[in-house]
Amino acid sequence: MTEAPTEPRDVHGPDGIRVHEVIRTFRTGRSGVDALAGMSLRADPHDVVAVVGPSGCGKTTLLELICGLQQPDSGTVSSPPAALMPQRDLLLPWLSAIDNAVLALRARGVGREDARRQARPWLERFGLGGFETTRPAQLSGGMRQRVSFLRTLLAGKPVLALDEPFAALDAITRHEMQRWLAHVLEAEPRTVVLVTHDVEEAVLLADRVIVMSGRPGRALAELQVALPRPRSATDLAVVELRERALGALGVQR
Amino acid sequence: MRRLVVPAVLLTLLLAACGEKQESVSPTGANTQNLTLMLDWFPNADHVGIYEALANGDFKTAGLDVHIEVPSNPASPLELLAAGKVDAAISYEPEVLLARNQNLPLVSVAAIVQEPLTSIVSIGSKHIQTAAQLRGKRVGDAGIPYQHAYLETILAHERIPPGSVKEINVGDNLVPAMLSGRVDATLGAYWNYEAIELAQMGKHPNVIRMNQVGVPTYDELVLVVRESTLVDHPDEIRRLVQAIGRGYQAVRSDPNAGVANLVGANPGLDSKFQRAAVRATLPAFFPSNPSNPWGWQDPVQWNAYGQWMLSNHLITNPAAVADASTNEELAGQGL
């Protein structure tokens, strides 16, 4: 993407997230790439909305719009303040786990000791108790994702924008992390927009699954997932919804 | 890492503050004048009288606080002098005339070396004992225009066609050029420096001095000041010149002490060599006519040399020659 970064404009809306008929095109020279062509999305407070779609369908662009990092070329985006959990964990290699977790606080000007004090109990709860001073290079993939998620949480924003958070993990760790996230969200409800290519993950975690088309991206279908939690991948209802979603994506089975 | 920045900056300032204080070209106390004297080159035997005067306190007695500076290149002394950055400079008679030709208001107030030191030098095995033997040979020099003119004058004097001698630019590396055999002889070496070096190396050098073969004689080393300094501070210049003169006279009485002071002030110099060089140069520090004071510049000789430069198109302005030197600051003069 060759866009020059612009200052985030205030996209703060009162309650939920409202994305309406958004078109977003990236110009490279004379040609343009349509990332989103009429994408719409709605999320009420404390909704967990999953967005699934093939690669390159503009999922990341959607999240950046919600976070106020980009402006739509057409259409409207309004959202309460959102914190981004990026696809790569982007933990700073020179900071310890706890200092990485408090990055958002430090970005706001909170002092180092104050910030660490706030983060410590969270590290315990996230199972990172003895690893406060460990550097990311010595942490496992799953632990790094937990630190990254904690960082996103500690930003203190009502909306969490999660960009394929578990894509880089091996299957076993991914399943663990999915269970873990469901557990955390139960204790700390937030409005969540979760972008993932893993349809099963979407069904396991979300209240609603939005299926996006390939580029240029727009919503193809929306599935309600009114299932009780905790959910398991082997639940019939989960499997059935997964199949419907895959069908909407046009995947042959 | 952050914590290193402030101490690093403080350290810088501290180290810089410990440096030498800046030179000022202005009067200090009520009695001593600050004065910067730039040499023509690295300190060597030619400057022995200056270091003698410094060591003996002659400058202090004369109410002068003299700071000696070494130039970064041969053109610097007169440039910096004209620009007002040094108060006095040591240079060569041809350079003074060249500067005046460029309308730089400089004037020579004393001759430190009363005759040419520039010579044609060759190592013994080349058997070049007379200028006539230069025919068909390769001569190295530093590419300075007046040195080229010397060669032409010499060849004309010997009736050697210029084309039969190959002139090669060897920069400052005269001795290595001779040793490597790249040239048969060099023009520009001094009979009291490079020739002595070669002699000490057992190379039995042959020396032909400029003024022996048709080049008009001139003062190899002179003390130069701005014309304005002469007008505004003649007394200061007189004291400087006469203190330096006393230095050279002291060296004549006790050359070994002179060498000791020279090397004491410049530990990088080799005593043995400097002693030989000082002894060889001693006569040249004084005018041939003993009734003339130290530093005497012969106006007739200056004029003749100036005319030679004019006719060789080294300078174009005849006015540069007149008043290029003055003896009024020498002992017993101008009163």
Added chain:
Amino acid sequence: MRVALRGWRPLLLLILLIGCWELYVDLGGADPLILPAPHQVASSLYTDRSLLWSNFLVTAREVLLGILVAAVAGFTFAVALHFSKRTLRPAVYPLLVASQTIPIPIIAPLLVFWLGFGILPKLVVIALVSFFSIVVTTLAGLAAVDPDLVKLMRTFDASRLRIFRHVELPSALPGVFTGAKIAVAVAVIGAVFAEQAGSNSGLGYLFQESLPQLLTARAYAAVAILSAFAIVLFALLSLAERLALPWAYAPKGDLP
């Protein structure tokens, strides 16, 4: 400890080269006045040791101060160019490159003219030759910061200054050290030229003064000391780099 043991290979090579050099001169390959034999250089290192040492101190002070100035100025400059990517940088960068092409024999007398005969003109020359690599590598380090990191910080409402302090600056540090290591190697030889600017002391001056006196072995000895000094500074910087940037050297391993 490991560093010292690893050093034996280049040492062996060095000894081999010196041996060849000695043989070459002893067998009459070159005039000792133009290329002295290693044993003559070693002899000069011993006999002239007090002269070499006192002049070394002068040069060392110039070099250290000059590098410090270059580091501070270079770093500040790079940060300024980084913050002003659109206006200052395209205007200044080509001039910066051009500054490296001006021959020192031209600059040195000019600096003496402006700054007098003290340590200042030499500092400027040394800083000038060292400044460039620091600016270039620091700027490159700052520009190479992951843009996604910057985006992340913006979602945390970080100000420009905080983004610089928490993300860009630490990211650029390895680049700063690289530039400093290059600068150090260049600065030491730069001192030889710097001392053309109104000096009567220092190893550079001693070197220049030794040549016309045909004390070539002593000139080589002066250069040998300068080279050794540069190597020591380089090693010290590498050490400082390992201390300041431990994360870049830590072994990577996955914990369960």
